[in-house]
Amino acid sequence: MLILQGVTYTHPNRDLLFSDIQLTVNKHDKIALTGNNGAGKSTLLKIMAGELQPASGTVNASAVPYYLPQLFGQFNGLTIAQALHIDQQLQALQAILSGDTSEQNYTLLNDDWGIEERCNEALAYWQLHGLSLAAPIDTLSGGQKTKVFLAGMMIHQPAIVLLDEPSNHLDAAGRNKLYSYIQHTNQTLVVVSHDRTLLNLMNTVCELSKRGITVYGGNYDFYREQKTLEQDALNEDVRSKEKALRKAKEIERESMERQQKLDARGKRRQEKAGLPTISMKTFKNNAEKSTARMKEVHADKIDAIAQELTHLRQTLPDAGKMRIGFNNTSLHKGKILATATNINFSYNGQPLWSTPLDFQLVSGNRLAIKGQNGSGKTTLIQLLLGTLQPTSGTLERAAVKAIYVDQEYSLVDNTRSVYEQAQQYNTGALQEHEIKNRLSRFLFTREHWNKCCAALSGGEKMRLMLCCLTIDTNAPDIIILDEPTNNLDIQNMEILTGAINEYEGTLLVVSHDAYFLQQINVTQSLELEAAT
Known part of the structure; x- marks a missing residue:
């Protein structure tokens, strides 16, 4: 115990x-x-x-x-x-x-x-x-x-x-x-x-x-x-409080309009009756005091509802506040992106794979690269990216934009601030306030904008990387994820899962997390076996 x-x-x-x-x-x-x-x-x-x-x-x-x-x-x-x-x-x-x-x-x-x-x-x-x-x-x-x-x-x-x-x-x-x-x-x-x-x-x-x-x-x-039931109840409370706030403001407006009409009608009657000036001033003062009291009562009600709404919104999970918004790749589904014919790679003269690889990568594929530690998963990624060349066989690659997301999120430059990192992907000439709005959508508020990327956690780097991909108007044709969940908590894993499910391009994933692969709808796999 x-x-x-x-x-x-x-x-x-x-x-x-x-x-x-x-x-x-x-x-x-x-x-x-x-x-x-x-x-x-x-x-x-x-x-x-x-x-x-x-x-x-x-x-x-x-x-x-x-x-x-x-x-x-x-x-x-x-x-x-x-x-x-x-x-x-x-x-x-x-x-x-x-x-x-x-x-x-x-x-x-x-x-x-x-x-x-x-x-x-x-x-x-x-x-x-x-x-x-x-x-x-x-x-x-x-x-x-x-x-x-x-x-x-x-x-x-x-x-x-x-x-x-x-x-x-x-x-x-x-x-x-x-x-x-x-x-x-x-x-x-x-x-x-x-x-x-x-x-x-x-x-x-x-x-x-x-x-x-x-x-x-x-x-x-x-x-x-x-948690879903709690989230649904909280969202319903937020919607209900938003509705109550709108209703309170509407009632205030209608009450003020009605009071103004009554005051105007009373003033006309006083003028018609030919009352002395002092009586007219008394009537005006009373009307103004009545209007001020009414404004105060309605303002108190609206302020109380607004404070409750703010508190409810603050209790919303961060993931519930996010908006992703990926740009779509321009490639049509079915385009052949890579064709491997009997490829292998050798280290010190020894072939890496027991059987040469034959496969074809087609636009729109969601493919998991599987194998035990040391089976050459990262080597295959480098071959597909063109940073390595096969020592045997042929590998034909189409000219496409590929983004490689490694375990350390190296796409994020640790020497830059959060805002500077986002600005690096600003291919659409967005204004400064628009960049900062995008960052806020990914939970990077004012206090984060000048923060050094080196000080970010794994989950924060992942969110910043996703934000950069949405800022870039040239959407990647292929996203390659290499053990993307190793440094993430559950909340950030769910954020990543949601983002990947919005992405309509080609996806290659190296992951030992079967649950994650299922959640991002991976439908194909390539099993690697190292030569003994």
């Missing part, structure tokens, strides 16, 4: 991240922790793990949690055994087997005679056959590092496991291993992830926001259904 009571965290600069977090994780619970980028999911997970201390509040755990971080740079310079905190146990076991029966070795081993066998089994399960525990962490690929720490779950067999983006860098086979493990384990799990297939294996979703923790008793699909 894991209990958080009144947990508050402030950054070193004293900015408040979240406050008064109340959460109980029961034995065998499988909880998904969701929230927008910057909500503090990873920070909260570190507090649960004991790696960070809250500003206030308490964390009580029935067992020491096992924590898999999102980033592994802090382990550079360590071996796998050291990073997993099993190096001393393994050394003690080897010393005992070599005849050193000192009390210190028995204390370090702690009667765990099966640790070496358990390590080998865990590494084998996570497809790390033959990997030495003495290997340096910084020599491993991103996927291998993730698998090493996933293997640690099986080695240590903890009661409580905390996972931060565990499917990042895993290929399809690795993800399936992870899904299977999560389905069958009886460990208590708290998982931060944007992998919606993984999230659907959880039995509870906890959403972290400025309001604290909101618990949804179900998997991710159930959570989305509830």
Whole structure:
């Protein structure tokens, strides 16, 4: 069991991240922790793990949690055994087997005679056959590092496991291993992830926001259904309040017109009756006071409704405020864009693919490029872009405009400000205020315009890149996405999904996220197999 009571965290600069977090994780619970980028999911997970201390509040755990971080740079310079905190146990076991029966070795081993066998089994399960525990962490690929720490779950067999983006860098086979493990384990799990297939294996979703923790008793699909109902209700409240504001303004106008007619009619009667000037002035003053009181009453009503409407609009999710508006490609559907005939590419004289590739890319295709890590997906992209040439076979490419979106969103120039980046794509000579209006549509308001792109998060860079593509009047004929969801939270993934579904050109996608591929309506796939 894991209990958080009144947990508050402030950054070193004293900015408040979240406050008064109340959460109980029961034995065998499988909880998904969701929230927008910057909500503090990873920070909260570190507090649960004991790696960070809250500003206030308490964390009580029935067992020491096992924590898999999102980033592994802090382990550079360590071996796998050291990073997993099993190096001393393994050394003690080897010393005992070599005849050193000192009390210190028995204390370090702690009667765990099966640790070496358990390590080998865990590494084998996570497809790390033959990997030495003495290997340096910084020599491993991103996927291998993730698998090493996933293997640690099986080695240590903890009661409580905390996972931060565990499917990042895993290929399809690795993800399936992870899904299977999560389905069958009886460990208590708290998982931060944007992998919606993984999230659907959880039995509870906890959403972290400025309001604290909101618990949804179900998997991710159930959570989305509830959020949709909440969104629909909120949109209806906004529409109702907008209608009430229009009605209040209409009533004010009609009341003022009616009062003015009554005043004018009364004035004519007074003049007709030939009343003295002092009486006429008294009547005028009374009429003006009555009109002013009426204006004040209506102004108060309108102001109250307007404030309520502003508050409701502020609670709308950011994605609900966005407008995409892609320009359409001028290519007709069915145009042949690329034809590959028996192509292969060699590294150090060795062909990359076990079987040469034969395929045709046609305008309007939505194609997934699939394969395990190291199968040459990025190489194929470079061949299609013309930055590499095949070492055998022929590849014919039509002259088209292609946009390559890599995992780091390199289309965004980190040396420029947000506004300067948008201006680089201003092929239609838009005025400054029009560029800023476009940026605002993508949630880049006044305080963002002069912000350096280097300071943007992955999700913000993705939104800025999409904004630039809508500013450019020359729409891309092909968009190539290379693991586009690795650095995005769920909200920004949904923004990307919506944008891609508006795009009518040709789409090539490298992604191990089956849910994402389904959501963007990918209908074809090209499977790559590396030569052994």
